[in-house]
Amino acid sequence: MMLDNYFYGHKFILENYSKIKKKQIIFALIQHGWLSSSSAIITNLGKRLFNTYPYICWNSKLKKLLERKSIKNVHAIGAPFLYLVDQKKNIKYKEKGTIVFPSKCHFADNNNFRVNHKELINLVEKKYKGPYTVSLFYTELNSEISKFYKKKKWKIVCAGSRLNSLFLYRILRQLKKNKNVVFTSIVSPLFYSFYLKKKTFLLINYKIKNKAFPIKNKTYDTEAKDEIFYKKKYPFIFQNNKIEKKFNLSLLELGYKDMKT
Numbered sequence: 001m002m003l004d005n006y007f008y009g010h011k012f013i014l015e016n017y018s019k020i021k022k023k024q025i026i027f028a029l030i031q032h033g034w035l036s037s038s039s040a041i042i043t044n045l046g047k048r049l050f051n052t053y054p055y056i057c058w059n060s061k062l063k064k065l066l067e068r069k070s071i072k073n074v075h076a077i078g079a080p081f082l083y084l085v086d087q088k089k090n091i092k093y094k095e096k097g098t099i100v101f102p103s104k105c106h107f108a109d110n111n112n113f114r115v116n117h118k119e120l121i122n123l124v125e126k127k128y129k130g131p132y133t134v135s136l137f138y139t140e141l142n143s144e145i146s147k148f149y150k151k152k153k154w155k156i157v158c159a160g161s162r163l164n165s166l167f168l169y170r171i172l173r174q175l176k177k178n179k180n181v182v183f184t185s186i187v188s189p190l191f192y193s194f195y196l197k198k199k200t201f202l203l204i205n206y207k208i209k210n211k212a213f214p215i216k217n218k219t220y221d222t223e224a225k226d227e228i229f230y231k232k233k234y235p236f237i238f239q240n241n242k243i244e245k246k247f248n249l250s251l252l253e254l255g256y257k258d259m260k261t
Helices: 003-017 037-042 060-068 080-087 117-127 144-151 167-177 188-195 221-233 243-254
Strands: 055-057 074-076 098-101 132-135 155-157 180-183 199-202 205-208 211-214
Touching: 003 080, 003 167, 037 060, 037 221, 055 060, 060 074, 080 167, 080 188, 098 117, 098 167, 117 132, 117 144, 117 205, 132 167, 144 155, 167 188, 180 188, 188 199, 188 243, 199 243
Parallel strands: 055 074, 098 132, 098 180, 132 155, 180 199
Antiparallel strands: 205 211
C-alpha cells in the first residue's frame, strides 16, 4: 500500500516470519527506520491522510508519544530486524576484522563528503584490528568516497538500495561476520549491532595533538540533538565495551517486548 513498507526489506521479513507465501498488500504504514523520541516529536512520524489504516511503530515508547500528539490507530510490534534475527538465529559466522558504517547523506543533500573519510580510516586502523570493511550506501559506491577505501585496500560492501528486499539480510550477515563494528552516527544499525551483542563503537571525534575535531564535516540538527541527549542519558554508548548495557538499550529502542508471535 505504502512505498515505505518496502524499505530495507521490512515487508519481506514480516511475510517470511508470518509464513505468508502469497504476496499481499499491507493495509498499514510501517515505521521504516529508528527514530529518537525527540525527533519523533518534531517530525510528521505517524501522520497520514487517513487514520483508517494503522500506523505500525517499533516500540511502546513511540506509540505513547504519538498518541499524545493525537495520532490515532497506532500499534507497536517491534522492529522488523528482530523478526529477521529470530529467523536466522541458527546461522553462525566466524568473526574477524572490523566493519565501518560511515554516516550517509540525506538524498536532498549534495554534500557527498559528510564524513572525513581519511581521518576515519586512520583512526580505525590505529584502534582496531583488520581485515577492514566499509559499508557504503548504494549512491556512494562509484563516488569519490569509495576511492578512499580502495586506496587503502579495504573491502567495500553494500546492502543495496532502500527497496532491496534483502537489504537487512545483508546488514545482518555483515554484522555477524565482523568482530568490531564502528559507526559515526546514532542510526538503526547501531542498535542492531547492540542487539547482537557485538563490540560496537561510536566514533564522533578524532584527535590531532590532543585537540579533538568532529569526524563529520556536517551534522544534521536532529542528529546533533540526539547525540547530546544520548550522551547525557546513555553515555555508555560512546564508551568501549558496556555490551550488556548497550544490549538492554537496544531492547527498548527496537521494541523487543512489543514483538508479536
